[in-house]
Amino acid sequence: DGGITQSPKYLFRKEGQNVTLSCEQNLNHDAMYWYRQDPGQGLRLIYYSQIVNDFQKGDIAEGYSVSREKKESFPLTVTSAQKNPTAFYLCASSLTGREQYFGPGTRLTVT
């Protein structure tokens, strides 16, 4: 089955720790995206990548980092510099940059 996987579904961390969220796709899509979702705020773009070894900042990149070493993988690191990291994180991929397909999401809680 082709699709996007995000792991884990739920993640708990202590404040001050970096944490890496996994995103893998087997759709052979070139473009991948990370969004953050907070209650009542819709989707906000963190980073996106159009091709391997290249990525661009989205609207809220501060406190986050990414890498794109393989076409299939686009991990997101939430650093200790992110002031309010508790949120629902969604990964997506796209063949054309238009229609995007989403993973199931990771809910990160930092206390």
Add this chain to the structure above:
Amino acid sequence: AQSVTQLGSHVSVSEGALVLLRCNYSSSVPPYLFWYVQYPNQGLQLLLKYTTGATLVKGINGFEAEFKKSETSFHLTKPSAHMSDAAEYFCAVYMDSNYQLIWGAGTKLIIKP
């Protein structure tokens, strides 16, 4: 700046009633248009899309949407609401070649028994 407006953060309808979720975008160029649905604690699922051609687009779960260029609108409808339609719905627009979608704020659809 390009924008997408979804009218109403919450819409409540009775089971069996018409569902109408509104989406307007700002652009002078015909865009690509999408509706996505999100159930609680899940990712987004593509409901339907408009690219070119027929302006009335049919999607999954009995939903459809009509692209009206003169009104810059892409409203989502379903003739008869079902309890399983309760979810949040997002309208999104792709207008240029920057590989990004512009998202509406979302509308939470509540179905009353």
